[in-house]
Amino acid sequence: MSQLHLTDEILMAFADGELDETVASAVAKAMAESPGLARRVVEFQQSRRLTRSAFSSTLAPPVSPELYAAVSAQVRAFEAAGHAGDTVTQFKPRKPPAQASARRLPSFFNMALAASVAALALAAGYFAGQRDASGAGSLVAQLEGPQVRDALSTVASGQDVELPTGRLRVISTYRLANGSLCREFKLQASSGTADAIACRGGEWNVAFATTRPAGNADYVPSDGADLVTAYLQSVDAGEPLVDGAEAQALTRRAP
Amino acid sequence: MPAAIGQELVALLPRLRRFALVLCRSHALADDLVQGACERALANAGSWTPGTRFDAWMFRILRNYWIDHLRRMKVEGMTEDVETQTQLVGDPGEAPILSRLALTEVQRAIDTLPHEQREVLVLVCGEDLSYREAADILNVPVGTVMSRLARARKRLVELTAAA
Numbered sequence: 001m002s003q004l005h006l007t008d009e010i011l012m013a014f015a016d017g018e019l020d021e022t023v024a025s026a027v028a029k030a031m032a033e034s035p036g037l038a039r040r041v042v043e044f045q046q047s048r049r050l051t052r053s054a055f056s057s058t059l060a061p062p063v064s065p066e067l068y069a070a071v072s073a074q075v076r077a078f079e080a081a082g083h084a085g086d087t088v089t090q091f092k093p094r095k096p097p098a099q100a101s102a103r104r105l106p107s108f109f110n111m112a113l114a115a116s117v118a119a120l121a122l123a124a125g126y127f128a129g130q131r132d133a134s135g136a137g138s139l140v141a142q143l144e145g146p147q148v149r150d151a152l153s154t155v156a157s158g159q160d161v162e163l164p165t166g167r168l169r170v171i172s173t174y175r176l177a178n179g180s181l182c183r184e185f186k187l188q189a190s191s192g193t194a195d196a197i198a199c200r201g202g203e204w205n206v207a208f209a210t211t212r213p214a215g216n217a218d219y220v221p222s223d224g225a226d227l228v229t230a231y232l233q234s235v236d237a238g239e240p241l242v243d244g245a246e247a248q249a250l251t252r253r254a255p
Numbered sequence: 256m257p258a259a260i261g262q263e264l265v266a267l268l269p270r271l272r273r274f275a276l277v278l279c280r281s282h283a284l285a286d287d288l289v290q291g292a293c294e295r296a297l298a299n300a301g302s303w304t305p306g307t308r309f310d311a312w313m314f315r316i317l318r319n320y321w322i323d324h325l326r327r328m329k330v331e332g333m334t335e336d337v338e339t340q341t342q343l344v345g346d347p348g349e350a351p352i353l354s355r356l357a358l359t360e361v362q363r364a365i366d367t368l369p370h371e372q373r374e375v376l377v378l379v380c381g382e383d384l385s386y387r388e389a390a391d392i393l394n395v396p397v398g399t400v401m402s403r404l405a406r407a408r409k410r411l412v413e414l415t416a417a418a
Contacts, residue, residue: 008405009398016379018386047408048380050415054361055273055381063268067286071268071293075261078297 006030006037015044139189140209142166143196149204152183157246165189172240173249174232181249182207184232190214197232260300263309264293270310270382271317277377278321288324292317311384315392318374364414372407375400380408 006027013019014027031038142148147163152170155161160169166189174182182199196209241249268289275285275292296303296316303312365373378389379400386404390397 008409009401012405012408013386013401016386043412044405044408047411050361050411051365051376051380051408054365055377063272064286067272067289068265068268070290071265074290074294074297075264078261078300079259 008040011037011040012044015041016048139187139192139194140206142189143187143194143198143206143209144204148187149198152185152198152200152204153250157183157240157242163187173246174237174240175249176237182237260303260309261297264296264313267310267313271313274314274317274374274377274382275321277373277381278318288317288321291324292320295320308384308388310382311388311392314378314382314384318392361411361415364411367414368407368410372403372410375403376407376411379404 010019010023010027014024019027027037027041031041142165145165147165148168151161151163151168155168155170157170157172160167162168166187169186169188171184171186174184176182176199180199180201182197183204184195184197187194187196192213194209197207198204199207240246271289271292272285275288276282279285279288292313296313299316303309365376368376375389375393378384378392379386384392386397386400389404390400393400
């Protein structure tokens with residue numbers, strides 16, 4: 001397999017939707033195989049979002065009436081000089097802010113990127129606004145707690161169990177193309193809610209998680225479940241295992 | 256829907272002023288820059304190519320005007336009254352993404368970046384211009400835009416994560 005050398009510039013261009021499709025698909029493939037790369041892409045998305053937020057809301061006080069008046073006067077003089085017919089084709093913003101860096105990417109990349117954004121929540125406790133809340137880190141840690149792991153080995157999809165850490169609901173079970181068994185679940189704890197996917201190696205390990213703190217009105221992330229779905233699609237999870245197939249997969253010992 | 260060039264110019268004022276602030280970091284001077292750039296734009300209205308981005312064209316004029324101003328004044332750095340103005344202006348059109356505290360922190364981090372990184376950052380990440388458009392405004396190759404932008408953003412992530 002050929003090894004791509006991916007510079008910061010390329011990963012940034014990928015995050016910004018500036019790469020042509022061939023290169024973008026090579027980068028996407030490399031990202032799927034390397035969490036480190038995905039993380040670097042996510043950081044470029046994050047810096048874009050941070051910058052955008054900073055510039056859109058805090059930097060500039062409103063344009064002063066004096067400036068408006070001065071420029072309007074220039075415009076009137078210009079139009080009086082017979083230029084009224086000069087027109088500008090209305091520029092449409094290329095994308096709504098919420099979709100900042102995914103604008104020109106094919107949908108697969110959008111999903112992969114959405115998944116990567118969320119994965120960073122696990123990797124780095126990303127959400128800046130929540131840094132002080134301290135909920136996300138411990139919540140993620142709980143996803144690999146012993147009770148959660150036990151429950152993942154026993155509870156059928158669609159069932160809820162009450163654990164000391166909170167209410168756990170197993171949503172579905174998948175066999176990935178590489179053979180690993182993964183389960184999508186939700187943990188509602190007092191500190192917040194996590195949507196996560198854990199895969200079984202020797203033990204259940206969290207492959208992906210999105211978290212949101214309880215009662216945080218300031219930050220409204222995309223629905224965690226949607227990101228989990230995007231993640232599952234990006235890892236080619238296929239159809240969930242049901243009933244007997246699920247039970248059989250759970251009882252079989254991990255290789 | 257075509258709009259008169261003057262009308263478009265007035266609508267663009269908030270963004271022009273924001274970019275001017277990034278360039279000169281002085282509120283008073285930013286107003287002068289915007290006004291001067293608008294005057295120059297109207298005088299050269301014929302050089303704008305219909306079908307291209309009007310905002311990118313204006314940013315370029317504004318920046319060139321700033322460079323000319325620097326040349327005239329032989330000024331290296333300008334007064335930094337931005338830092339004394341801590342008043343935050345909410346943007347009711349956009350749901351708050353980050354807490355104001357976090358935003359102030361991001362803003363401070365951006366302010367520590369070298370000037371040439373800051374201007375490319377605001378054009379691409381603040382104004383959603385493409386690398387090509389930013390390169391045209393800054394009059395540098397696309398590769399330079401990319402390396403400055405990547406450095407700025409890596410630094411920003413470091414600074415905001417360390418806080």
